[in-house]
Amino acid sequence: MTDRHTTGVSPDERPLTAAFRADGRPANIADYEAAGGYEALRTALRELAPAEVTKLVSDSGLRGRGGAGFSTGGKWSHVPVGDMAPAIKYVVCNGDEMEPGSFKDRHLIEGNPHLLIEGMALACYAIQARTGYIFLRAQYDKPYALLTQAIAEAKAKGYLGEHILGSGFSLEIYLHVSIGRYMCGEASAMLNALQSDRPNPRWRPPHMASAGLWSRPTVVNNVESLCCVPPIVRLGPERWKSLGLTDEGGTRMYGVSGRVNRTGAWELPVGTPMREVIEQHAGGMRDGFALRAVLPGGASTPFVPAEAIDVIMDFDHMKEAGYSLGTGTALLVDDSVCPIGLVRNLVRFFAQESCGWCTPCWGGLPWAADVLNDIEEGRGRLSDLDLLEEQCWFMGEDMCFCDLAPSATKPLGAALKLFRDDFERHIREERCSYGPVGQPAGQRSLRGPGPDGGH
Amino acid sequence: MLTDSERREIEATLHHYPHRRSAAAGAMRTVQRHRGWLSDEALADIAGFLGVSVEELDSRATFANMLFRRPVGRHVILICDSDCCYVMAYEQMRDHIAARLGIGLGETTPDGRFTFLPIVCLAQCDHAPAMQIDDDFHGDLTPERIDQILASYD
Numbered sequence: 001m002t003d004r005h006t007t008g009v010s011p012d013e014r015p016l017t018a019a020f021r022a023d024g025r026p027a028n029i030a031d032y033e034a035a036g037g038y039e040a041l042r043t044a045l046r047e048l049a050p051a052e053v054t055k056l057v058s059d060s061g062l063r064g065r066g067g068a069g070f071s072t073g074g075k076w077s078h079v080p081v082g083d084m085a086p087a088i089k090y091v092v093c094n095g096d097e098m099e100p101g102s103f104k105d106r107h108l109i110e111g112n113p114h115l116l117i118e119g120m121a122l123a124c125y126a127i128q129a130r131t132g133y134i135f136l137r138a139q140y141d142k143p144y145a146l147l148t149q150a151i152a153e154a155k156a157k158g159y160l161g162e163h164i165l166g167s168g169f170s171l172e173i174y175l176h177v178s179i180g181r182y183m184c185g186e187a188s189a190m191l192n193a194l195q196s197d198r199p200n201p202r203w204r205p206p207h208m209a210s211a212g213l214w215s216r217p218t219v220v221n222n223v224e225s226l227c228c229v230p231p232i233v234r235l236g237p238e239r240w241k242s243l244g245l246t247d248e249g250g251t252r253m254y255g256v257s258g259r260v261n262r263t264g265a266w267e268l269p270v271g272t273p274m275r276e277v278i279e280q281h282a283g284g285m286r287d288g289f290a291l292r293a294v295l296p297g298g299a300s301t302p303f304v305p306a307e308a309i310d311v312i313m314d315f316d317h318m319k320e321a322g323y324s325l326g327t328g329t330a331l332l333v334d335d336s337v338c339p340i341g342l343v344r345n346l347v348r349f350f351a352q353e354s355c356g357w358c359t360p361c362w363g364g365l366p367w368a369a370d371v372l373n374d375i376e377e378g379r380g381r382l383s384d385l386d387l388l389e390e391q392c393w394f395m396g397e398d399m400c401f402c403d404l405a406p407s408a409t410k411p412l413g414a415a416l417k418l419f420r421d422d423f424e425r426h427i428r429e430e431r432c433s434y435g436p437v438g439q440p441a442g443q444r445s446l447r448g449p450g451p452d453g454g455h
Numbered sequence: 456m457l458t459d460s461e462r463r464e465i466e467a468t469l470h471h472y473p474h475r476r477s478a479a480a481g482a483m484r485t486v487q488r489h490r491g492w493l494s495d496e497a498l499a500d501i502a503g504f505l506g507v508s509v510e511e512l513d514s515r516a517t518f519a520n521m522l523f524r525r526p527v528g529r530h531v532i533l534i535c536d537s538d539c540c541y542v543m544a545y546e547q548m549r550d551h552i553a554a555r556l557g558i559g560l561g562e563t564t565p566d567g568r569f570t571f572l573p574i575v576c577l578a579q580c581d582h583a584p585a586m587q588i589d590d591d592f593h594g595d596l597t598p599e600r601i602d603q604i605l606a607s608y609d
C-alpha cells in the first residue's frame with residue numbers, strides 16, 4: 001500500500017459534495033448540471049454498453065460505503081445481462097442509515113439529491129434494471145421530499161422515465177419509506193421489508209444477484225456507494241482513484257460525533273489519517289476532555305485506542321491494524337465516559353434489535369447485556385470477564401444467520417482488552433467510579449461519587 | 456372502512472409494486488398518519504383492502520418501531536438512547552423530560568398531550584443528544600432547550 005498526497009482542492013477533487021450550495025440549501029438540477037451533473041449518464045447511454053459501465057466501476061476499485069466494503073463492480077458483475085438474462089431486475093438503494101453513529105447518507109441526500117438519482121440511473125443501466133427503489137428510513141421526511149422533487153426534475157429533463165435521452169433505456173425510480181427497525185438495513189432483510197414481509201434476513205444461496213427482490217436478480221447498494229458512481233464514469237476510474245491518498249482511491253464521507261469542537265461530515269480523500277479527521281476537521285476535543293478511544297465507523301466496529309489514531313482510514317489499513325472502517329463516521333469517546341456503561345449501551349442496542357432467529361443472538365446478547373449491567377452496578381465477578389469473552393466467540397462470525405450478533409462482538413471484544421483495567425476496577429471496588437458523562441476534568445472528584453452516586 | 460383520502464393515498468402507491476400486498480407497509484404508515492395509531496380495526500380495514508390477513512399485517516406492525524399499536528398522545532416524543540447520545544448525556548435529557556411531564560418512558564400525559572418513548576439512533580449524531588417530536592428533529596439538547604421545545608407543542 002503506497003500513500004499519495006495531493007495539494008489544492010478543485011471541485012473535481014470533491015465530487016460527492018462539489019454541487020453542494022454555499023447557502024446550505026439542497027442543490028437543484030441546474031446547480032447539479034453546472035457541476036457536471038448527468039454528464040456521466042449522457043456518456044453511458046450514448047457511448048457505453050451496460051457491461052462497460054460495470055467495468056469502469058470495477059476498475060475504480062470502489063468498495064461499498066454501507067460498512068462491509070464489498071466491491072461494488074464485483075457485485076454488479078454477478079447479475080446476468082444480455083439477451084438470455086431475465087427481463088425483470090432491480091436496483092435497491094439502501095438509505096436506511098440506522099447504524100448508530102452514521103449520518104453521512106443524510107448529508108449527501110440533503111446536499112444534492114440528484115447525485116443519488118444519477119448514481120441509481122447508472123447502476124440500473126449497468127445491470128439493465130427498469131425499476132429502482134430507494135429505501136429510506138422512517139424518519140427521513142426531508143430526504144423523501146427532496147428526492148421526490150429531484151425525481152420530478154430529472155423526469156422533466158428526460159433523465160428518467162421512458163426512453164431516457166432518446167435511448168432505448170427506460171427507468172422508473174420509486175421511494176419506499178420504512179416502518180422502522182435496525183434490521184431493515186441488512187440487505188436481504190431490506191428486500192423482505194420492501195415486499196412488506198417481516199424483515200428477517202434471507203438464507204443465501206440463492207444470492208440476490210440471481211434471486212433477490214420478488215425473486216428477481218437484485219443489487220443492493222448504500223446511498224454513498226451509488227453517489228460515487230457518476231464521478232467514476234465522468235472522470236474515469238484512473239482519475240477518480242487518484243483523488244485518494246492510498247491505493248484504494250477515490251473520496252468518501254468521514255464524520256465525527258462526540259465531545260469535539262466541530263461535529264460533522266466531510267468529503268475527504270480515501271486514506272485520510274484518523275488524526276487529521278479528528279484534529280483538523282473536527283477541531284480536536286473540547287476543553288476539559290481528553291480522547292480515550294474512537295468507535296471508528298458505527299456501533300459495529302471495534303474501538304481504536306487514543307494512542308492509535310495515526311491509523312490511516314481506508315478499508316485495508318484499518319483491517320491490517322486490527323480495526324475496521326465501517327461507515328467511516330466516528331464516535332469519539334472522551335474520558336468523562338465510563339467505558340463499561342458505554343459498552344452496556346451498545347450491547348443493549350444489539351440485544352433489542354435482534355430479529356430473534358438465531359440462538360447465539362437472541363440468547364447471547366441479552367445475557368451479555370445483563371452481565372455488563374451487573375459489572376457496571378457493582379455486582380460483577382472476575383469470572384464474568386471470561387464469560388463475556390466466551391460470548392464473543394459464541395456470537396461470532398459463522399455462528400449466526402446475519403451479521404448483527406457478530407457485529408455486537410466487535411466493540412465488546414475490543415473493550416474487554418482495551419478497558420481491562422476499568423472492568424477489573426469496577427469488579428474490585430464493586431461500583432462505578434465515574435461521575436455523570438460530560439463533566440470536564442476540573443469538576444470531576446478524584447474518586448468519583450461513590451457507591452450511591454454512580455450511574 | 457378506509458376513508459376516501461386513506462384509500463386514495465394507498466391506491467397512489469399500488470403501481471410501485473408488482474403485488475398489491477407489498478403496499479401494506481406504506482398503507483399502515485398512511486393510516487397511522489390519519490388516525491394517530493393502528494387499532495385492530497385499522498389493521499382489518501387495510502387487510503380487507505389489500506387482500507392480506509390481519510395476522511400478517513400485525514407481524515409486521517409489531518416488529519416496526521415507527522408504528523403504534525396502542526393509542527398515543529397528540530405528540531410523540533422519541534428520545535434517542537444509542538451510543539453517541541449516551542456519550543452526550545441523553546440520560547440527563549431523558550430524566551429532565553420525564554420530570555417536566557411527570558411521566559416515564561412508554562407513558563402518555565393524562566391530558567393526552569405527549570407520549571414519551573425511546574428510539575434507536577436517529578442519524579442526528581452530529582447533533583447529539585437528539586430527539587424527534589412527531590416529524591421534527593431536535594438536536595444539541597440541553598434542559599433549557601428542551602423546556603423551550605416542549606412549550607412549542609400544544
Ligand SMILES: Cc1cc2nc3c(=O)[nH]c(=O)nc-3n(C[C@H](O)[C@H](O)[C@H](O)COP(=O)(O)O)c2cc1C
Pocket residue numbers: 063064065066067068069070072094095096097098099182183184185186187188220221222223225226402403404
Ligand atoms: C443489522 C445490519 C444493519 C445494516 N444496516 C445498514 C444500513 O442502515 N445502511 C447500509 O447501507 N447498510 C447496512 N447494512 C449493510 C447491508 O447489509 C449491505 O451490506 C449494504 O447495504 C450493501 O451496500 P454497499 O455494498 O454499497 O455497501 C447493515 C447490515 C446489517 C447486518
Ligand code: SF4
Pocket residue numbers: 183201353354355356357358359361362400401402403404405406
Ligand atoms: S444474527 Fe440476530 S438479527 Fe441476525 S438473523 Fe440471527 S437472530 Fe436475526
Ligand code: FES
Pocket residue numbers: 100101102535536537538539540541575576577578579580583584585
Ligand atoms: S446516537 Fe443518537 S442520533 Fe445517533
